[in-house]
Amino acid sequence: MPFHYAPAPESRSIVDIESNYGLFIGGSFSEPSSGEFFKTINPATEEVLSEVAEAGQADVDAAVAAARRAYDKTWSKMSGKDRGKYIFRIARLIQERSRELAVLETLDNGKPIRESRDVDLPLVAAHFFYHAGWADKLEFAGYGPDPKSLGVAAQVIPWNFPLLMLAWKVAPALACGNTVVLKPAETTPLTALAFADICQQAGLPPGVVNIITGAGETGRMLVEHPDVDKVAFTGSTEVGKAIQRAVAGTKKKLTLELGGKAANIVFDDAPIDQAIEGIVNGIYFNQGHVCCAGSRLLLQESVADEALASLKRRLTTLRLGDPLDKNTDIGAINSSMQLSKIEELTASGEAEGAERWSPTCPIPDKGFWFPPTVFTNVTQAHRIAREEIFGPVLSVLTFRTPEEAVAKANNTPFGLSAGIWTEKGSRILWMANQMRAGIVWANTFNRFDPTSPFGGFKESGFGREGGVQGLGAYLNVEDPS
Amino acid sequence: MSRVDVRKTHKLFIGGAFPRSESGRTYEVTDSKEQFLANMALASRKDARDAVLAARSAVAKWSAATAYNRGQVLYRIAEVMEGRREQFISEVSDSEGVSSRKAGAHVDAAIDRWVWYAGWADKYAQVIGNTNPVAGPFFNFSVPEPTGVVAAVAPQDASVLGLVSVVAPIIVTGNAVIVMPSSSRPIPAITLAECLATSDVPPGVVNILTGAPAEVMPWLAEHADVNALDLTGIVDEGVAADLERSAAGTVKRVRGAAPHADWHATPSLSRMRAFVEVKTVWHPMGV
């Protein structure tokens, strides 16, 4: 009898989802001025989870005003020590409610519970812990003896790691003394709204964190608001460029974390079994909805066939299905819109002559799904080698020499991350030195830590999040005096 | 008729447990009005020897713990201390003869000091370590590593705040410590030990020996398995000089006496720098 794994669902009962949510402004929830709400669904089942408010201009104005008032009257006057203590409280509450938040994230986003439980939530708590400790130590961070905050930060985040992206934005902003208005992505608002509840439980002064839900229009109104001092955006390169244009000519500070098309480079002397895991993790973790995904596999030509055979064999053990099942590896695609984009680009791959392969994968009837897919015989000129698919689709190219690997890896307008697999230490360092990418992973992939700065070169954006370098985005460090 | 209270026996804190001194000795501690407070254990050289063993066996695992984990543990100490704030205030007030309000400020500062150092655990390496742009095709980086086992003397006054200010920077950087608290005001140190014992601090990371530094410290200063000394609380300059001379026999790192520092002031990085060793690594970069 084959060893099948019986369903092992994580219980939903730990989460209490309201039928609708207002906007979190000035410390409490209020109705949107337009009275408009929109639905958020579970992409694995298409079930409606809740309705959330559509913030209009009046709401954006109110949120920015609340953030400004909290900044002027409370937060900018508070000692770093006290700010830090509030952030420590938030970190602790996140740890306490970790399971609940992980289940909620999985329901709203579609990612496997194992990932939200073991990757997302621990990192969320860690980000708040790390930044809490900086709040009263900014004079040691290398930005001068008394670095000042910027004021009100407008933050727009994507749907791929909703609560984690919130942590990456809110934690440093608060630690550095700013107040925030944050807009979560329209398909994944629920963990941000739970975070609002955590801010209340922590006793955070009203207005320091404001959460307003809405779609692209709300985001645009927020970043264009004249009383915002700082804009932080993570999302597509296309929208990032629009924001950069909108902010031009204003005094707003801007950081952007945009798309990527990372090269994952495997040499003939790679520790092959671990490299296969790294490849799989690089593109199939989080269904490939990762800006730094290793979406271009560059295999040294001399070992390409062998490596591909091992990779395909490994892919047959990936389990696609109910994200709440603890044994699921590949969850749902976040939305029907994203699924269409993935389908369009994969169709182009076939049309342009690349060879497509997927393991046999039973697909559930409802919800949005895409099986893990590998394209071989891909070259730099294919669309699937140039454009970000943001799905579980790997494009495999080959190279002959280290120099060629470098040239191909760098031959892209993106520059977020890269992976290098070789047992030779000096080659790792030489390659890392050549990569035009903000993060280089050697013999590993998709490792994140609040102490480790994250951000891109070129059209993958500018500015860093995390680490000492990440603090600079939220401090007034360009003041000529 | 008021309730007859249950009085505490004050013992040493070694290897996560509370043993009496192997010598069986005690000494009397009084409050600021010369009233009897308690018999404290009077630590001997053998207790010091045992404490060094406990510290050494704890260091490998503590220094290998992630910085995040050490930060979590230190923050937990603050949480537990906060829960026992009233007890600390009453003990500080009795020991030091200050008002509850002043004792409260002292205890609050001590709790906040743990929080301050907890926040350093995952940052000091970023500030004290760095990469070095050497003139050649080498990747060169410097990292701070814990020195190992530190023997320390806490200030004679500032019974809690001074003690925390000495101990926290030593352990946040991955070291284990044997500390002698104030000999005249040791009671809050035992309450602190109880907090440490219930805060996920691994046994042996902090060891507390109550007694006479002048008697015990010379043994620790000469002990070949102690890596560094912190003489902060030594008041007598002659005693400090003698200890520094003894330390020279095994080239220990020594942080000098500073018995009357302003413990309320925000610390600098010097107490963390004092107990790390900087290791620099070179690696060629080439295909």
Add this chain to the structure above:
Amino acid sequence: MDNSTLTGLLHGLPGVDQVGLEGRAATLATRSIKKDSKIWAIDTAISMVDLTTLEGMDTDGKVRALCTKALHPDPTDPACPAVAAVCVYGDLVATTRTCVGDRVHVAAVATAFPSGRASMDVKLMDTKQAVADGADEIDMVIDRGAFLAGNYAKVFEEIVAVKEACGDAHLKVILETGELKTYDNVRRAGWLAMQAGADFIKTSTGKVSPAATLPVTLLMLEAVRDFADQTGTRIGVKAAGGIKTSKDAIRYLVMVNETVGEDWLNPDMFRFGASSLLNDLLMQRQRMRDGHYSGPDYVTID
């Protein structure tokens, strides 16, 4: 094969990244095996146990008790599967065979187990005597000193000679991973053992810590998989020492399932070398059957 050729072969094997290997084992350990799949896994694990006693104070009495347990592990349930084998020192093989008949295998440790520090003649004699007394499986130890000194040919030749001395008995080769220390060494030793004719590669004697671990066993499963791909020959894996709970055992089965697949999920291809594990498996089996947690009074000491 001369030593320098063998060295070239072994040193040319792919390297193993420790952090990556341990990370993969840890992720596989998060699989949640419940309900009917858990019942199946427990029964399968029981049928894979080499129930073991390897103590200086072993006697015929002790061995008889172990054999009875091996044949009928759960006195409250005759449907409980028997174990795969009873594993003893060579001088107790005859007693063991008398007790178990042909119903389970009889495995003898040999070649100056556990240290392996004796002359070749003594090691071969140890092996032949055990086989003559009725052992149908031999668990030998490799010469770790020779391996660490780079004398791969000596290790190789010993395995070949012991395999010959086994006759029809099947040979498990113990690598003693706790003494090999690095995963690269384990990969090389495992490959060497397979090339030399092992029927099974086994992690440990159980006398050195660490014994079996999830990552080291994962590595050995990967080696066995690659060897099967390259040569068509399927070698078994035995994880021995330090496996105490059903939860651990199930994790090993998950690893087998997702690395080498179903064909290895039977006692002919995978074994657990254990003593106290069996009682935990039995208690978990009782819990699945009865719906409440069991206790030590409801399983027998052997």
